[in-house]
Amino acid sequence: MNQVLQTAFEEAWITVGCVEDVPVLGSRVVKSAFGDIAVFRAADDTVFALRNECPHKKGPLSEGIVHGHSVTCPLHNWVISLRTGEVAGPDEGCAGVIGVKVEAGVISLEVGRLAGGG
Amino acid sequence: MTREKLLVVGNGMAAGRVLEHLFEADRDAFDVTVFNAEPRVNYNRIMLSPVLSGEKAYEDILIHDDQWYADHGVTLLKGHKVVAIDRDAKAVTTAAGEVHGYDKLLIATGSNPLIIPLPGHALPGVVAYRDLDDVDAMKAAAAKGGRAVVIGGGLLGLEAAAGLKMQGMDVTVLHLMPTLMERQLDPAAGYLLQRAIEARGIEVICKANTHAILGDTRVTGVKLDDGREIDCSLVVMAVGIRPNLGLAREAGLEVNRGVLVDDAMRTSDPDIFSVGECVEHRGQCYGLVAPLYDMAKVAARGLLGEPGVYKGSVTATKLKVTGIDLFSAGDFADAKDREEIVYRAPGVYKRLVLKDNVLIGAVLYGETADGTWFFDLIRGGKYVSEMRDTLIFGQSYAGAAPLDPTAAVAALPDDAPICGCNGVCKGKIVGTITAKGLTNLDEVRTHTKASASCGSCTPLVEKLLAATLGDAYSAAAVQPMCKCTDLGHDEVRRLIVAKGLKSIPAVMQDLGWKTSCGCARCRPALNYYLICEWPGEYQDDSQSRFINERVHANIQKDGTYSVVPRMWGGLTTAAELRAIADVADKFNIPTVKVTGGQRIDLLGVRKEDLPAVWADLGKAGMISGAAYAKGLRTVKTCVGSEWCRFGTQDSTGLGVKLEKLMWGSWSPAKVKLGVSGCPRNCAEATCKDIGVVCVDTGYEIHFAGAAGMHIKGTEVLTLVETEAETIEIIAALTQLYREQGRYLERIYKWADRVGTASIKAQVVDDRARRAALLERFLHSQTFAQVDPWAERVKGLDAHEFAPMAAIGFKEAAE
Numbered sequence: 001m002n003q004v005l006q007t008a009f010e011e012a013w014i015t016v017g018c019v020e021d022v023p024v025l026g027s028r029v030v031k032s033a034f035g036d037i038a039v040f041r042a043a044d045d046t047v048f049a050l051r052n053e054c055p056h057k058k059g060p061l062s063e064g065i066v067h068g069h070s071v072t073c074p075l076h077n078w079v080i081s082l083r084t085g086e087v088a089g090p091d092e093g094c095a096g097v098i099g100v101k102v103e104a105g106v107i108s109l110e111v112g113r114l115a116g117g118g
Numbered sequence: 119m120t121r122e123k124l125l126v127v128g129n130g131m132a133a134g135r136v137l138e139h140l141f142e143a144d145r146d147a148f149d150v151t152v153f154n155a156e157p158r159v160n161y162n163r164i165m166l167s168p169v170l171s172g173e174k175a176y177e178d179i180l181i182h183d184d185q186w187y188a189d190h191g192v193t194l195l196k197g198h199k200v201v202a203i204d205r206d207a208k209a210v211t212t213a214a215g216e217v218h219g220y221d222k223l224l225i226a227t228g229s230n231p232l233i234i235p236l237p238g239h240a241l242p243g244v245v246a247y248r249d250l251d252d253v254d255a256m257k258a259a260a261a262k263g264g265r266a267v268v269i270g271g272g273l274l275g276l277e278a279a280a281g282l283k284m285q286g287m288d289v290t291v292l293h294l295m296p297t298l299m300e301r302q303l304d305p306a307a308g309y310l311l312q313r314a315i316e317a318r319g320i321e322v323i324c325k326a327n328t329h330a331i332l333g334d335t336r337v338t339g340v341k342l343d344d345g346r347e348i349d350c351s352l353v354v355m356a357v358g359i360r361p362n363l364g365l366a367r368e369a370g371l372e373v374n375r376g377v378l379v380d381d382a383m384r385t386s387d388p389d390i391f392s393v394g395e396c397v398e399h400r401g402q403c404y405g406l407v408a409p410l411y412d413m414a415k416v417a418a419r420g421l422l423g424e425p426g427v428y429k430g431s432v433t434a435t436k437l438k439v440t441g442i443d444l445f446s447a448g449d450f451a452d453a454k455d456r457e458e459i460v461y462r463a464p465g466v467y468k469r470l471v472l473k474d475n476v477l478i479g480a481v482l483y484g485e486t487a488d489g490t491w492f493f494d495l496i497r498g499g500k501y502v503s504e505m506r507d508t509l510i511f512g513q514s515y516a517g518a519a520p521l522d523p524t525a526a527v528a529a530l531p532d533d534a535p536i537c538g539c540n541g542v543c544k545g546k547i548v549g550t551i552t553a554k555g556l557t558n559l560d561e562v563r564t565h566t567k568a569s570a571s572c573g574s575c576t577p578l579v580e581k582l583l584a585a586t587l588g589d590a591y592s593a594a595a596v597q598p599m600c601k602c603t604d605l606g607h608d609e610v611r612r613l614i615v616a617k618g619l620k621s622i623p624a625v626m627q628d629l630g631w632k633t634s635c636g637c638a639r640c641r642p643a644l645n646y647y648l649i650c651e652w653p654g655e656y657q658d659d660s661q662s663r664f665i666n667e668r669v670h671a672n673i674q675k676d677g678t679y680s681v682v683p684r685m686w687g688g689l690t691t692a693a694e695l696r697a698i699a700d701v702a703d704k705f706n707i708p709t710v711k712v713t714g715g716q717r718i719d720l721l722g723v724r725k726e727d728l729p730a731v732w733a734d735l736g737k738a739g740m741i742s743g744a745a746y747a748k749g750l751r752t753v754k755t756c757v758g759s760e761w762c763r764f765g766t767q768d769s770t771g772l773g774v775k776l777e778k779l780m781w782g783s784w785s786p787a788k789v790k791l792g793v794s795g796c797p798r799n800c801a802e803a804t805c806k807d808i809g810v811v812c813v814d815t816g817y818e819i820h821f822a823g824a825a826g827m828h829i830k831g832t833e834v835l836t837l838v839e840t841e842a843e844t845i846e847i848i849a850a851l852t853q854l855y856r857e858q859g860r861y862l863e864r865i866y867k868w869a870d871r872v873g874t875a876s877i878k879a880q881v882v883d884d885r886a887r888r889a890a891l892l893e894r895f896l897h898s899q900t901f902a903q904v905d906p907w908a909e910r911v912k913g914l915d916a917h918e919f920a921p922m923a924a925i926g927f928k929e930a931a932e
């Protein structure tokens with residue numbers, strides 16, 4: 001099967017799955033034509049999404065340990081806020097935050113602006 | 119004068135409240151007719167649980183009796199269900215075919231209990247928990263005794279369970295999530311709640327996925343996804359509610375999750391209002407009465423043509439099970455821009471969440487007296503910075519001058535309980551410190567018993583020492599595990615054993631963790647300590663593991679993985695090599711490398727391919743080499759007596775035996791072994807965690823070497839004559855390390871800390887101790903030796919390896 005990239009999403013929000021699909025204190029990856037997105041689920045069931053690239057050296061944040069509303073990058077342990085994408089502590093940088101909507105347990109991501117970078 | 123006609127569909131708590139407000143404002147505004155599908159007057163639905171438990175009777179929970187309807191000139195049609203609304207004709211039709219016209223209509227149909235369409239869900243003996251009929255059905259079933267299974271560990275499910283237990287049934291609660299009432303409680307409070315529920319003799323099974331309800335003509339049991347079957351004569355499904363909006367939808371009103379209403383509680387039709395659980399307002403649906411009361415006030419005014427504004431509600435939850443005090447309110451999720459204040463004492467857990475110096479959420483367990491006060495603060499949105507330090511102690515201390523934590527403890531009354539285990543209050547501790555001239559924690563423990571049992575009050579006792587002695591007191595410096603606790607690793611391990619703590623939330627609660635769910639430093643450590651202490655009992659928490667141990671491969675700098683199969687003692691075969699070569703070809707694996715540990719590493723494997731790679735390696739008989747594990751890594755060997763002209767013993771064979779015995783074991787840090795066939799030491803055994811150097815007279819056992827960031831030659835543990843005894847001592851040594859080593863502490867550091875003499879004494883000289891250690895190691899291995907790759911090839915944790923979705927790709931035309 002050949003796949004080509006779309007140039008932009010036709011809709012602003014796209015449904016990607018259910019809250020139950022993501023382990024508590026864990027993460028799942030959504031493959032997108034504009035790069036991978038990591039979808040996280042905190043202990044309190046809040047769902048977040050970030051571009052799956054650590055601001056440090058592009059470590060896959062989806063593979064980190066989730067604690068509170070933060071994730072620790074698996075490569076060199078930078079701690080990144082799930083809410084703002086910002087790096088905690090002395091280090092600096094920001095992972096792209098993607099808008100999340102949860103309705104009746106279904107997760108939608110705000111992909112409308114993804115194509116333009118962001 | 120002809121009055122306007124108001125029809126009310128549904129006669130629950132919301133409708134009743136609207137009528138009260140309406141009549142209060144104007145008794146004569148409407149000619150009112152109420153339709154109620156239930157064949158009865160309006161009663162207090164939230165008090166059904168005391169009726170079920172037998173603490174109250176139906177008559178005790180009526181809100182409006184027949185007399186009330188008569189007094190207010192309301193026509194109540196009991197048992198009349200409305201089946202259609204004709205908005206053009208402004209009329210409703212009932213199930214019996216009656217048609218009634220209206221000027222204004224109020225829809226208050228509440229919600230329907232959710233029924234999961236499991237096989238068997240329609241069998242007699244399966245009930246929901248919503249109305250008096252359900253309660254009557256449960257009581258009838260309870261009268262016959264037997265076991266009830268309640269599906270759903272939320273508010274309703276637990277109230278049903280407690281009620282059925284009081285009616286004499288055996289009760290099992292099945293809950294899908296890891297902790298009870300997870301929507302209202304954080305995991306710590308959920309854990310305390312579970313203990314309290316279990317203490318009443320109710321069995322609770324979390325992470326339980328119901329597969330089917332069993333029975334031919336009526337319920338006989340329940341089957342779980344894991345195959346377990348539970349015999350029972352009653353199944354209560356309490357898994358949630360859905361707004362009852364069918365009627366509104368068919369009438370063409372705008373609906374989403376609920377019937378859509380504006381701030382005046384008006385639907386998309388200006389003559390139709392709606393209130394209660396059936397509505398959706400500003401994106402919210404509610405399942406508690408407090409919001410309905412707010413809505414009712416606004417709807418009553420709207421009906422009278424003077425629209426008010428409903429702005430939505432902050433909700434608070436209480437569980438109505440006698441003897442369990444639990445309260446939660448507001449938004450208690452934690453986030454970077456929020457602060458939390460946590461207080462724990464035996465059986466008590468309180469957590470407040472602040473944002474920009476305003477209280478936004480609270481979870482209280484065990485002591486809930488301040489719940490309403492906190493709730494008022496949450497709704498008021500007042501700045502609490504002034505009283506921040508004493509806030510958690512509740513209303514009695516608030517408003518006083520700001521105190522530092524020591525002063526706050528000093529301000530507690532003399533009878534404030536400090537040590538719950540030994541029942542020691544503040545006055546006793548302070549009195550003893552002064553009277554006996556105590557100066558440190560140990561002395562306080564000896565003289566008062568405070569903090570001598572579980573130790574979770576240690577921080578409080580230390581603050582009392584500081585408050586009483588002032589500068590004369592300096593706390594002993596124990597390096598805490600992390601910022602979540604004041605306890606050190608050893609203290610935590612000791613308490614896990616002493617208190618029989620068997621889960622991460624249990625440890626955090628009973629040992630007074632300062633954060634609600636730990637951090638990336640303490641969680642992996644706790645997970646290891648629990649695995650080590652309770653083999654076979656503790657359920658591994660994969661989310662508390664570093665990615666490598668979670669997916670059983672090593673993550674690389676570009677997010678791909680490396681795969682290292684075991685090669686026992688460094689031996690391999692043509693078939694294994696062929697399988698490795700085939701896998702490398704089939705999956706386009708870019709790099710194949712011989713490791714420093716005498717085996718082969720496949721580098722650059724895509725995560726999605728891991729299970730398939732393992733499946734192929736597994737077919738050739740290979741298992742995970744655990745190259746990622748805080749556990750046994752490699753056993754390097756040399757050729758030994760089998761081939762080498764200098765070999766004194768079969769070092770290769772011994773290496774293979776050791777690896778077969780020890781693979782799969784988890785340890786504080788990685789463990790690497792080496793076995794050399796003679797003192798030429800070609801397997802570099804003298805810089806390993808554990809090494810064996812074979813000599814003519816037997817086996818020289820070494821340990822505590824290092825060749826990573828530090829270089830250190832091993833120390834000799836002992837010399838033994840037989841291979842069997844060598845294996846025995848090495849297993850016992852490993853177990854001692856597993857039990858004493860701090861997380862991430864390699865063997866050489868552990869040995870340095872506890873002293874090699876004490877280790878020798880325990881595993882070499884003290885035969886009984888050695889045997890006991892060996893036995894514990896072997897017992898633990900019976901659970902640990904499961905090849906993680908094979909498990910995942912069979913489908914375990916499949917979600918780890920597959921993306922959740924792929925978006926934005928189009929298929930190209932061929």
Ligand code: SRM
Binds near residue numbers: 828
């Ligand atoms: C693959 C390998 C290098 C190689 O290509 O040969 C290797 C690769 C890594 N080593 Fe190593 N070590 C490898 C043999 C060694 C050895 C030699 C040995 O085992 O005889 C040592 C010295 C002995 C020792 O363990 O101290 C060694 C000392 C380390 C250390 C330092 C440990 C220390 O306490 O000082 C680290 C860092 C750590 O563990 O924190 C490390 C960490 C790593 C990590 C796991 C780095 C990481 O966290 O990603 C590398 C993983 C690569 C991968 O994906 O496979 N590796 N590493 C070797 C795998 C052996 C195997 O078959 O399992």
Ligand SMILES: Cc1cc2nc3c(=O)[nH]c(=O)nc-3n(C[C@H](O)[C@H](O)[C@H](O)COP(=O)(O)OP(=O)(O)OC[C@H]3O[C@@H](n4cnc5c(N)ncnc54)[C@H](O)[C@@H]3O)c2cc1C
Binds near residue numbers: 132
């Ligand atoms: C066991 C139990 C315990 C609870 N405990 C608490 C608690 O502690 N605290 C709390 O805040 N909340 C609690 N609740 C929730 C609370 O009871 C509800 O939020 C509240 O009753 C909702 O009121 P309502 O008027 O919207 O719906 P309901 O009270 O359900 O009333 C709706 C009524 O409409 C009738 N109806 C539906 N469709 C039609 C139709 N087409 N024609 C005619 N009639 C119709 C129904 O038969 C029902 O009588 C509890 C609920 C239960 C079941």
Ligand code: SF4
């Ligand atoms: S020495 Fe080990 S940790 Fe360092 S680069 Fe080589 S493999 Fe990686």
Ligand code: FES
Binds near residue numbers: 054055074076078
């Ligand atoms: S890539 Fe994330 S910490 Fe280095």
